[in-house]
Amino acid sequence: MSDSTTTVAELRKLIADFVAERDWSQFHAPKNVSMALAIEAAELMEHFQWLTPEASRDLANEPEKLAEVADELADVIGYSFALANELGIDVSSAIRAKMAKNVQKYPAEKYRGRYERP
Amino acid sequence: MSDSTTTVAELRKLIADFVAERDWSQFHAPKNVSMALAIEAAELMEHFQWLTPEASRDLANEPEKLAEVADELADVIGYSFALANELGIDVSSAIRAKMAKNVQKYPAEKYRGRYERP
């Protein structure tokens, strides 16, 4: 029941069923879901806003704070899947396509240890 | 190679390998990744900002625009997985735990067709 044995479709169905059981698809216009997603991304960011980048890494060792962050991350990914559900986007294909583009855009030998834009 | 046959771990590895091959983990402090994620969420939202909610649903039938949205959604989920990679969060467990909470918080019979906060 972890990431190695769970398909993306299983998680998407979890969201789809939750929405269907409440008849909430009527509120899930992509415009609205994109707002909800951005709001959750901000709530996630809130956990890091006054920390130094280094201190933000230490969160991995603070179980209580890490659980809060995991909770917000679940909201972000949950709304991402809700949007994919509404629009009929295959997430795995979209990520594979995007990463193939990124590999072209940022050749490993050229961008190793450098983070500028091309 | 679609969502029904792809595990979350496979997609996470795609991101992890991309980051490792470029030695970019040094830039991926959770603070920074949370900013990148929020920025991508805003870019996704940009596709819907001046549309009515109804028109935002029609995007499902416009292949070219839908591909652009899928591209932005891939960025959002990609950075979500990058954050999970940095902090060692199991995404599937986090989503299952959050949805269990949501089922308690929003009982289906009470919230059917209603979208208020409890």
Place this chain on the structure above:
Amino acid sequence: MSDSTTTVAELRKLIADFVAERDWSQFHAPKNVSMALAIEAAELMEHFQWLTPEASRDLANEPEKLAEVADELADVIGYSFALANELGIDVSSAIRAKMAKNVQKYPAEKYRGRYERP
């Protein structure tokens, strides 16, 4: 004491004094303030996320909800001024310069009633 008699500098000083009295400038690295600003913008957006665009206009006639929105808007502009304070940006000049560019970019006769990008 309203917008017609208040200069931008007076409001900026209100923020600057608040920060100085708490010795908070040390936390106000532009990176951090830009995060705080984006978070407040998301909290503002939260008031509108499930409303139709039309219903969002009606908020002007609901004093209680309007006061909440005014409160969030004050946070957004407050952090905008905090950022201007840290970086030494003259807000009035920046807005005048940007609006002059916008007038060029969106000629009134061409964009009347149309909202596309050039």
Place this chain on the structure above:
Amino acid sequence: MSDSTTTVAELRKLIADFVAERDWSQFHAPKNVSMALAIEAAELMEHFQWLTPEASRDLANEPEKLAEVADELADVIGYSFALANELGIDVSSAIRAKMAKNVQKYPAEKYRGRYERP
């Protein structure tokens, strides 16, 4: 023509005239403007995302980058004023009211040099 001699009302009128001359108020439902504002806040944040907090302070000494940041900040404040225009909010009163609350919430002697939540 700087912040010390410019009233908030003058800047708001600059935005209001720009919108009126293009007949764009029809697109400026508060919901839409709140999205535009959050998107501009993200574009502002983009300038700082991969910088350390310290490096983000140095931007004050890089005229070219500072001009870009000033440009994005103008967009954020511009949309903030556009929202105030649509909803009839007096910005100066809202900021004064919010800062009075903040002074109560964060007493200077208690929060000097500390940035936790109450």
